[in-house]
Amino acid sequence: MNSKDERPTKFRRSTSTRDTIMKAIIDWPGHFSAEELSGSLPSVSRASVFRTLAALQESTLICRVLVDGGTTRYRFGGGQHHHHLVCLECGEIQDIPDCDADEFSRRIASRHGYTIASHQLELYGYCSNCKTLD
Amino acid sequence: MNSKDERPTKFRRSTSTRDTIMKAIIDWPGHFSAEELSGSLPSVSRASVFRTLAALQESTLICRVLVDGGTTRYRFGGGQHHHHLVCLECGEIQDIPDCDADEFSRRIASRHGYTIASHQLELYGYCSNCKTLD
DNA sequence: CATTAATTGAGACTTTATCTCAATAGTGTA
DNA sequence: TACACTATTGAGATAAAGTCTCAATTAATG
Numbered sequence: 001m002n003s004k005d006e007r008p009t010k011f012r013r014s015t016s017t018r019d020t021i022m023k024a025i026i027d028w029p030g031h032f033s034a035e036e037l038s039g040s041l042p043s044v045s046r047a048s049v050f051r052t053l054a055a056l057q058e059s060t061l062i063c064r065v066l067v068d069g070g071t072t073r074y075r076f077g078g079g080q081h082h083h084h085l086v087c088l089e090c091g092e093i094q095d096i097p098d099c100d101a102d103e104f105s106r107r108i109a110s111r112h113g114y115t116i117a118s119h120q121l122e123l124y125g126y127c128s129n130c131k132t133l134d
Numbered sequence: 135m136n137s138k139d140e141r142p143t144k145f146r147r148s149t150s151t152r153d154t155i156m157k158a159i160i161d162w163p164g165h166f167s168a169e170e171l172s173g174s175l176p177s178v179s180r181a182s183v184f185r186t187l188a189a190l191q192e193s194t195l196i197c198r199v200l201v202d203g204g205t206t207r208y209r210f211g212g213g214q215h216h217h218h219l220v221c222l223e224c225g226e227i228q229d230i231p232d233c234d235a236d237e238f239s240r241r242i243a244s245r246h247g248y249t250i251a252s253h254q255l256e257l258y259g260y261c262s263n264c265k266t267l268d
Numbered sequence: 269c270a271t272t273a274a275t276t277g278a279g280a281c282t283t284t285a286t287c288t289c290a291a292t293a294g295t296g297t298a
Numbered sequence: 299t300a301c302a303c304t305a306t307t308g309a310g311a312t313a314a315a316g317t318c319t320c321a322a323t324t325a326a327t328g
């Protein structure tokens with residue numbers, strides 16, 4: 001249950017490996033999977049890519065999108081908490097800037113005696129382009 | 135990209151293997167993972183368990199919970215569309231009977247030109263038991 | 269009973285991610 | 299600058315979760 005390979009909550013040293021990864025993440029157009037990112041950086045080991053991605057998530061410097069079916073995609077930035085619209089046809093991902101789910105989740109939480117730590121909301125459907133193609 | 139092993143949208147024959155799986159699902163107290171279910175049924179192959187689970191999801195006879203971190207748990211029933219409260223301490227999962235997210239997601243969708251097909255919402259936090267233990 | 273197609277089992281395979289551990293390389297201090 | 303300390307890395311093993319293949323079985327139909 002406990003990981004020996006402790007994942008860093010923050011970076012304590014700046015390294016060229018991480019610079020390489022960060023640059024690739026920042027420059028990436030749109031969303032990417034861990035595998036795509038790793039594949040684009042043959043000089044960096046997969047483990048380092050995953051470690052960096054994990055650390056960045058904790059610091060909310062990247063946002064994570066759970067695509068229906070279980071795949072995970074990332075994007076640099078996103079800034080504050082937000083959600084996504086995922087097109088089931090073309091895979092496009094749009095950010096939903098405002099999170100209306102906060103007030104909603106608070107209401108639910110008090111009704112069930114829960115203290116909410118976080119929530120996960122993604123909307124799946126068809127973007128304006130794809131829905132006209134049927 | 136295309137699956138050769140076509141997953142059934144509905145069952146066309148009734149078999150004893152499926153009866154065994156169904157009984158186990160129905161009798162399972164609380165939520166279970168595919169692996170737990172399969173492990174409890176040594177006479178049934180893993181593939182059949184996964185196939186049955188997939189088919190049941192399409193018919194909404196079981197509900198699927200995405201636990202934070204990426205694991206998936208299931209439960210028989212649930213009936214109509216709903217969401218979950220997941221306790222990050224003890225793992226307890228509570229159903230949220232009403233889905234207030236529908237109207238919310240419609241609003242978002244029209245704002246972004248999307249047609250919504252489905253959505254995924256889970257709340258994570260601490261149940262009334264666990265939050266007093268800090 | 270014979271035919272036909274759905275279903276199954278077993279195990280190989282895939283994908284995504286984590287772990288191990290020795291080697292490497294930042295950083296603060298002497 | 300050199301040293302010591304420890305964070306970080308790479309490479310490959312391993313793990314978790316699920317899918318695929320395909321031959322064998324078996325339910326349903328006539």
